[in-house]
Amino acid sequence: PPPLGAPPPRPEGPRPPRSSAGPAPASAIPTRPEGAGPMRSGPPQGNRPRTNAGDDDEAPRVARRPGVPGKATPSAPRPGGGENAGRARLTVTNALEDASERMRSEASWRRRMRRMTGHRVTEQKEKIMRVVTIPETITIADLANRMSERAVDIIRMLMKQGQMHKITDVIDADTAQLIAEELGHTVTRVAESDVEEGLFDAPDAEDSLQPRAPVVTIMGHVDHGKTSLLDALRKTNVVSGEAGGITQHIGAYQVVSPLGGKITFIDTPGHAAFTAMRARGAKVTDIVVLVVAANDSVMPQTVEAINHAKAAKVPMIVAINKIDLPDARPERVKTDLLQYEVQVESLGGDVLEIELSAKTGQNLDKLLEAIQLQAEVLELKANPDRLAEGTVIEAKLDRGRGPVATVLIQRGTLRTGDIVVAGAEWGRVRALVSDKGEQLSEAGPSTPVEVLGFNGTPEAGDRVAVVENEARAREITDYRAHQKREKQAARLGAGRGTLADMMSQLKAGAGKKEFPLIVKGDVQGSVEAIVGALAKLGNDEVGARVILSGVGGITESDVGLAETSGAVIIGFNTRAHKEARAAAERAGIEIRYYNIIYDLVDDIKAAMSGLLTPELRETMLGNAEILEVFNITKVGKVAGCRVTEGRVERGAHVRLIRDSVVVHEGKLSTLKRFKDEVKEVQVGQECGMAFESYQDMRVGDVIECYRVEEIKRSL
Numbered sequence: 004p005p006p007l008g009a010p011p012p013r014p015e016g017p018r019p020p021r022s023s024a025g026p027a028p029a030s031a032i033p034t035r036p037e038g039a040g041p042m043r044s045g046p047p048q049g050n051r052p053r054t055n056a057g058d059d060d061e062a063p064r065v066a067r068r069p070g071v072p073g074k075a076t077p078s079a080p081r082p083g084g085g086e087n088a089g090r091a092r093l094t095v096t097n098a099l100e101d102a103s104e105r106m107r108s109e110a111s112w113r114r115r116m117r118r119m120t121g122h123r124v125t126e127q128k129e130k131i132m133r134v135v136t137i138p139e140t141i142t143i144a145d146l147a148n149r150m151s152e153r154a155v156d157i158i159r160m161l162m163k164q165g166q167m168h169k170i171t172d173v174i175d176a177d178t179a180q181l182i183a184e185e186l187g188h189t190v191t192r193v194a195e196s197d198v199e200e201g202l203f204d205a206p207d208a209e210d211s212l213q214p215r216a217p218v219v220t221i222m223g224h225v226d227h228g229k230t231s232l233l234d235a236l237r238k239t240n241v242v243s244g245e246a247g248g249i250t251q252h253i254g255a256y257q258v259v260s261p262l263g264g265k266i267t268f269i270d271t272p273g274h275a276a277f278t279a280m281r282a283r284g285a286k287v288t289d290i291v292v293l294v295v296a297a298n299d300s301v302m303p304q305t306v307e308a309i310n311h312a313k314a315a316k317v318p319m320i321v322a323i324n325k326i327d328l329p330d331a332r333p334e335r336v337k338t339d340l341l342q343y344e345v346q347v348e349s350l351g352g353d354v355l356e357i358e359l360s361a362k363t364g365q366n367l368d369k370l371l372e373a374i375q376l377q378a379e380v381l382e383l384k385a386n387p388d389r390l391a392e393g394t395v396i397e398a399k400l401d402r403g404r405g406p407v408a409t410v411l412i413q414r415g416t417l418r419t420g421d422i423v424v425a426g427a428e429w430g431r432v433r434a435l436v437s438d439k440g441e442q443l444s445e446a447g448p449s450t451p452v453e454v455l456g457f458n459g460t461p462e463a464g465d466r467v468a469v470v471e472n473e474a475r476a477r478e479i480t481d482y483r484a485h486q487k488r489e490k491q492a493a494r495l496g497a498g499r500g501t502l503a504d505m506m507s508q509l510k511a512g513a514g515k516k517e518f519p520l521i522v523k524g525d526v527q528g529s530v531e532a533i534v535g536a537l538a539k540l541g542n543d544e545v546g547a548r549v550i551l552s553g554v555g556g557i558t559e560s561d562v563g564l565a566e567t568s569g570a571v572i573i574g575f576n577t578r579a580h581k582e583a584r585a586a587a588e589r590a591g592i593e594i595r596y597y598n599i600i601y602d603l604v605d606d607i608k609a610a611m612s613g614l615l616t617p618e619l620r621e622t623m624l625g626n627a628e629i630l631e632v633f634n635i636t637k638v639g640k641v642a643g644c645r646v647t648e649g650r651v652e653r654g655a656h657v658r659l660i661r662d663s664v665v666v667h668e669g670k671l672s673t674l675k676r677f678k679d680e681v682k683e684v685q686v687g688q689e690c691g692m693a694f695e696s697y698q699d700m701r702v703g704d705v706i707e708c709y710r711v712e713e714i715k716r717s718l
């Protein structure tokens with residue numbers, strides 16, 4: 004490794020002269036060549052006046068003491084003299100308190116020296132060698148901090164290496180290590196991801212585990228009654244007399260089963276586009292309730308739900324809904340499910356099934372019982388006595404309350420005052436609110452709670468963990484925020500693409516057309532769902548590229564980004580701020596609002612279809628053979644031909660074929676019959692033809708005439 008500069012210049016360099024001045028004014032005496040006597044007002048504070056009675060200083064000083072400043076001051080024109088002269092002006096009383104005065108002066112003298120030398124004096128303290136932790140990249144300021152060195156010195160060392168840096172610049176770990184070692188510190192290198200180590204999944208002792216409530220997700224095809232069922236179950240709970248009354252929508256809620264156990268339901272909206280969320284939901288889920296309408300049986304999203312549950316290895320309970328309807332055929336549902344390897348109990352399988360009606364409330368209690376029974380089989384347990392861990396189910400920015408995240412606690416107990424991290428956000432828990440709107444002081448395993456106090460809005464699906472202190476929280480979130488930024492930058496950059504991307508695009512032809520979008524939504528869940536749905540749109544020719552997505556209103560900066568990237572802004576259940584609206588109008592940026600994901604996706608699909616290059620379809624019109632080529636002044640070459648097949652039309656596309664090889668492709672510029680310009684010439688007739696910017700036709704060539712139609716394509 005190249006030697007990194009000399010050690011800091013402190014030990015030598017400018018110090019000697021200064022330090023010689025430092026200790027005491029007395030030492031300054033020898034530095035004055037001669038004539039010092041009369042002007043030695045310098046060390047009045049020295050103890051010489053008394054102890055060194057014989058000093059030649061004595062005379063002037065004594066003379067001054069009576070308080071004749073006029074005499075002393077002019078005799079001290081040198082720097083420093085003024086200050087001392089000031090002291091000399093002190094009254095007799097002060098002079099008599101010589102000792103204390105001297106102390107103070109020396110201290111202030113030292114302070115002054117220190118100021119002048121830029122704190123160099125502190126260097127005299129013993130240097131502490133530290134073990135410096137160096138991450139993959141570090142700013143110079145941070146490195147200096149960790150080593151307790153001055154950033155200027157690091158910059159100087161780098162400069163000696165020919166690298167100019169500012170204090171805020173980021174240097175890599177290798178350089179940082181060289182610097183640290185050069186300065187005599189010991190280095191431990193860490194990978195950035197180390198900060199996450201031990202954050203999650205520290206194992207619990209077997210005996211610390213206690214039973215917990217099951218977490219249930221309801222899945223099923225659209226309109227099969229997921230929302231109705233969730234609502235109905237929530238109401239059962241109110242009827243059962245739990246305190247609090249009406250539950251509020253926080254993304255999850257708890258009910259008590261008729262058997263007495265608590266059950267937690269994840270309450271995500273049932274929409275096709277929420278598959279992404281639901282897939283994540285399955286990770287926090289212990290049991291999936293698959294809702295199938297008895298009058299509709301198994302539908303695509305039913306199958307999707309079955310696959311999700313199977314992939315997550317989560318047991319399923321089939322809720323055959325709408326049995327109140329006359330056309331309900333629960334038996335058909337059961338047999339249909341067999342196709343997807345779901346064998347219900349009544350058909351000899353092990354999947355519990357309940358026939359119920361969310362509308363009339365029939366058999367809802369049986370469903371709750373079945374869930375509890377299934378949960379008992381699963382022996383769900385968690386340790387409540389540890390730092391809490393959980394998952395963000397839903398998060399939003401509340402106007403009054405700030406970022407609000409609904410967190411499902413999975414292990415441990417979350418308390419107010421805890422420091423939590425979730426994704427790239429952290430915060431101190433200010434309040435915990437239950438699904439009944441009550442303030443809680445703590446929340447144990449399987450409890451869904453709204454957590455207030457995050458510094459920013461985390462994302463649905465983010466894992467939540469309590470950490471020991473703010474520093475740790477910052478460290479983790481800084482790292483994650485950094486990662487997120489890099490990912491975003493990578494995504495933004497993806498438009499330009501890596502060389503490999505470009506190559507593959509070149510290979511693919513004209514390259515992929517992109518439809519840049521900025522998506523803002525009311526809650527993280529919908530934004531995620533929209534982004535997911537948009538990602539699925541398109542083909543290898545066009546695609547939607549979401550350059551920014553987030554929760555909240557549309558801001559001026561969103562508009563700015565749209566302007567630079569040429570993106571369309573989409574607001575889902577959210578609106579543009581006034582300034583943003585004005586800015587968008589100014590810049591001519593389109594902002595579209597939606598409240599239904601399907602509409603949004605359909606619109607974007609239609610818009611993207613417009614980007615598809617239309618399909619070109621050729622219609623063969625006819626062939627003609629060149630019999631003679633005339634050279635006509637001003638017009639150029641004209642071919643005299645006979646139409647041998649079909650017809651030829653003016654303005655049509657033509658190919659010139661010579662010995663079965665296409666030698667030219669273009670358009671007809673003239674089509675003449677005798678002297679007249681005509682629109683078309685039928686088979687058997689003779690005509691004169693000229694090409695647009697092509698002259699080299701020969702007798703015997705065949706002219707193929709065709710029309711090109713553009714056919715709009717759609718995704």
Ligand code: GDP
Binds near residue numbers: 223228229326361362
């Ligand atoms: P989701 O799309 O799966 O959430 O379905 P919804 O809960 O929105 O229900 C779709 C429709 O089915 C609504 O009109 C409900 O009123 C109706 N519905 C739900 N459950 C029942 C039921 O048990 N019986 C009857 N007759 N209708 C139901």
